[in-house]
Amino acid sequence: MVSAAVVMMGADRWGRMVRGVHRVVGTFGGLLIFWALSQFQMQPWQVLLLLVALQFMAEFLIVRQYGLAMLFITPLALTMMNLVPGATPGSLITDRALETLLGVLAGLLVAWSIHEPTLRRLKNQVQRN
Numbered sequence: 001m002v003s004a005a006v007v008m009m010g011a012d013r014w015g016r017m018v019r020g021v022h023r024v025v026g027t028f029g030g031l032l033i034f035w036a037l038s039q040f041q042m043q044p045w046q047v048l049l050l051l052v053a054l055q056f057m058a059e060f061l062i063v064r065q066y067g068l069a070m071l072f073i074t075p076l077a078l079t080m081m082n083l084v085p086g087a088t089p090g091s092l093i094t095d096r097a098l099e100t101l102l103g104v105l106a107g108l109l110v111a112w113s114i115h116e117p118t119l120r121r122l123k124n125q126v127q128r129n
Helices: 002-008 013-038 044-062 066-082 089-113 116-128
Strands: none
Touching (some): 002 013, 002 089, 013 066, 013 089, 044 066, 066 089
């Protein structure tokens, strides 16, 4: 759902496509990072330091380059989810990849089905209220 919403934040069709590409490429890069990190047996204090470092990088990059920030947001979220009993890195990676692809595709379908002047008019109405 977030992937679809992120796509819709673009100012126009081209911007929405760019946001979708950033989301997919950044997420898949983040999945690779998470996979690599999940190969290590970490102590709780090491996991905590990892989470702090990932959060810092995500916050630092989110306002500058969304796609790069996703390289840190994805492993941050999945590392926290991996702490849940029964969660496996493989299932988390598969689920996140499918959810991201489906969300971005849904967002792009909506983005391309909206008539641009109508969308601009709706945005102006919302901003006035």
